[in-house]
Amino acid sequence: MITVSDRSAAGLREDRGGPLAVSLLRDAGFDCADAIVVPDGAESVQAALRSAVAAGPGLIVTTGGTGIAPRDRTPEGTARVLDRELPGIAEELRRRGLADTPLSIISRGLAGIVDPGTLIVNLPGSTGAVASGISVIVEIAPHVLDQLAGGDHA
Numbered sequence: 001m002i003t004v005s006d007r008s009a010a011g012l013r014e015d016r017g018g019p020l021a022v023s024l025l026r027d028a029g030f031d032c033a034d035a036i037v038v039p040d041g042a043e044s045v046q047a048a049l050r051s052a053v054a055a056g057p058g059l060i061v062t063t064g065g066t067g068i069a070p071r072d073r074t075p076e077g078t079a080r081v082l083d084r085e086l087p088g089i090a091e092e093l094r095r096r097g098l099a100d101t102p103l104s105i106i107s108r109g110l111a112g113i114v115d116p117g118t119l120i121v122n123l124p125g126s127t128g129a130v131a132s133g134i135s136v137i138v139e140i141a142p143h144v145l146d147q148l149a150g151g152d153h154a
Contacts (some may be wrong), residue, residue: 001035002048004065004074009039017063017130024134040065045077058145064125066109075108082112100128117148
């Protein structure tokens with residue numbers, strides 16, 4: 001779990017999205033390390049993702065930096081790491097987010113695979129988007145991870 005936020009990284013704002021995501025993932029049975037916080041920007045996101053992938057988890061979730069503010073570059077940093085995008089996941093995150101806010105359609109978050117077996121999903125930074133997004137991830141991640149491990153199609 002990686003929170004992307006200049007203010008949280010500088011200690012100016014509490015990270016609420018990362019700990020919420022960790023709690024929800026753990027409640028769903030995922031073995032999840034505590035969230036780390038990195039500043040906004042493509043380079044910091046890319047470095048954090050590469051470090052996380054090297055540690056070997058099957059699932060990496062980011063929160064924050066998916067909007068249109070000048071430093072919102074989480075999708076750009078993520079794109080540099082992904083081997084294959086899974087656009088349907090990002091589309092579903094935006095679709096479900098519409099129940100909370102019409103602004104969900106401006107989230108630019110990505111989802112995809114780093115070969116051989118890591119799923120990365122970008123979530124917006126709000127706690128509502130995190131809660132909604134984790135519900136999508138919990139539904140699809142087991143199947144995606146099984147497929148990456150060579151499982152048969154369901």
